Amino acid sequence: MIPLQALQLSFLRLLFLTFFLHILFHLLTTHLHLFLYFFVCAFFSLLYYYHTRPHRVFLLNYSCYKPPPHRKCSYQIGESFLLKNVHLVQESIDFMRNIYLKSGLGDETYGPPFIFEEDKMPTLKSANQEAQEGIFSSIDDLLAKTLIDPQSIDIVIVTCGSFSPSPSLSSLIVNHYKLRSDVKTYNLSGMGCSSGVISIDFAARVLRGSQKVQNALVVITESITLNWYNGDNRSMLVTNCIFRVGCAAAIISNNPNLFQDAKMELVHSLRTHHGADDSAYKAAFQEEDDKGITGVSLTKDLIRVAGMNLRQHIKILAPRVLPMTQLANYAYSMIMTILSQGKSKPVVPDFTKAFDHICIHTGGKAVIDQVGRVLNLSDEVTEPAKMCLNRFGNTSSSLVFYELAYFEAKGRVKKGDKMWMIAFGTGFKVGSLVWKWIQDSKQDSDNPWNDCINNYPLKIW
Numbered sequence: 001m002i003p004l005q006a007l008q009l010s011f012l013r014l015l016f017l018t019f020f021l022h023i024l025f026h027l028l029t030t031h032l033h034l035f036l037y038f039f040v041c042a043f044f045s046l047l048y049y050y051h052t053r054p055h056r057v058f059l060l061n062y063s064c065y066k067p068p069p070h071r072k073c074s075y076q077i078g079e080s081f082l083l084k085n086v087h088l089v090q091e092s093i094d095f096m097r098n099i100y101l102k103s104g105l106g107d108e109t110y111g112p113p114f115i116f117e118e119d120k121m122p123t124l125k126s127a128n129q130e131a132q133e134g135i136f137s138s139i140d141d142l143l144a145k146t147l148i149d150p151q152s153i154d155i156v157i158v159t160c161g162s163f164s165p166s167p168s169l170s171s172l173i174v175n176h177y178k179l180r181s182d183v184k185t186y187n188l189s190g191m192g193c194s195s196g197v198i199s200i201d202f203a204a205r206v207l208r209g210s211q212k213v214q215n216a217l218v219v220i221t222e223s224i225t226l227n228w229y230n231g232d233n234r235s236m237l238v239t240n241c242i243f244r245v246g247c248a249a250a251i252i253s254n255n256p257n258l259f260q261d262a263k264m265e266l267v268h269s270l271r272t273h274h275g276a277d278d279s280a281y282k283a284a285f286q287e288e289d290d291k292g293i294t295g296v297s298l299t300k301d302l303i304r305v306a307g308m309n310l311r312q313h314i315k316i317l318a319p320r321v322l323p324m325t326q327l328a329n330y331a332y333s334m335i336m337t338i339l340s341q342g343k344s345k346p347v348v349p350d351f352t353k354a355f356d357h358i359c360i361h362t363g364g365k366a367v368i369d370q371v372g373r374v375l376n377l378s379d380e381v382t383e384p385a386k387m388c389l390n391r392f393g394n395t396s397s398s399l400v401f402y403e404l405a406y407f408e409a410k411g412r413v414k415k416g417d418k419m420w421m422i423a424f425g426t427g428f429k430v431g432s433l434v435w436k437w438i439q440d441s442k443q444d445s446d447n448p449w450n451d452c453i454n455n456y457p458l459k460i461w
Helices: 002-030 032-052 075-083 090-102 124-146 169-177 192-208 234-242 256-261 302-321 324-339 365-375 379-392 396-409
Strands: 058-064 155-160 184-188 215-221 247-253 264-273 284-288 294-298 357-359 418-425 429-437
Touching (some): 058 256, 058 396, 075 090, 090 234, 124 169, 124 215, 155 169, 155 192, 192 215, 192 418, 192 429, 247 396, 264 302, 302 324, 302 365, 302 429, 357 379, 365 379, 396 418
Parallel strands (some): 155 215, 357 418
Antiparallel strands (some): 058 247, 058 264, 215 247, 284 294, 418 429
């Protein structure tokens, strides 16, 4: 029976091919001009598509800055620094101590240089030192392992939320690495912790539509020195407790010759801005307190705003990434919610069916817990974010790359796996990147987790 079916299938294929060749021969002999017109149109259509189609964009490699051991900011060092600070009253010190003990940060995080200096004053000089140490170290390591010639860099994108010196940080990079005079440079500021994801999305959008631009250097950093707050406003004191030094650099490329050496391909990206809502806009806000001291206020409404806007964000992202079974279940639950007049609630889609790994915004213990609740994620899924917060603290915009390094150090990522990076930022913004791994992950020699990965995950957090 099976050989007969195979014979029938072969006969049908042969019949179809004969019919097609007959039509083609008929056009050539009776309607040559029509055939030529069709051929020319098809040729130019294919040529136009070839030159205008979006290019594949991928992460060639990245590097995370790991400060020297003498910059570790343990609980004892932090408390000693606070007690020597003549600007802080005892009530503020006690408040920060309580925040720190509940924050989820460990004793291995890194502080800015000025904390370890004799005068312990946050100056412009120490802010520049903090920025330059992170930027130069991460770029040096990145160029060394990618073997990318600095002269082949076409775009430099630097994101630093609240430190914008003159000349700019991108000019600093151009000068230090002697980049080409026609290199395009961009500086992003004021975007908070989401700017790391946003800067990658920005680079990808440029690379997808460009014929000439192939390699983008993206530097993701923050200088917390000049953001140290010496006042008594409790909503502003929180930033002193959770933010730590960090920087990451990445090469994003569309050069097909480099594809096989790349780590991941960017398959989806999404940015949503919720600043039209006043509570979202002011959830994290830089301003002066009643004594004229500048600080960044993290309001009590921040966690609620993060959860609410995350829900809005995933409503747009979900149809692009979720499998049909999850979308069908969600649509059914929405219909039942409407029919029951709100007595039943819509189910939360299972995003672990779409992604093998998730890099959750490591903004703080409460933020991680809120994301876990909104997305109904298990402790196993949120583990990398919690461990990253414990080891490196909130490094602001670079935090998702330290989390990415955790996955690689653990050897959890395989070729073909999909990874979701999600981050929040002031404004209020939510950004997502969806990657597909091109090859199995490798533990690079500069991975910041190399000397401690066996100590994680912690049993108690």
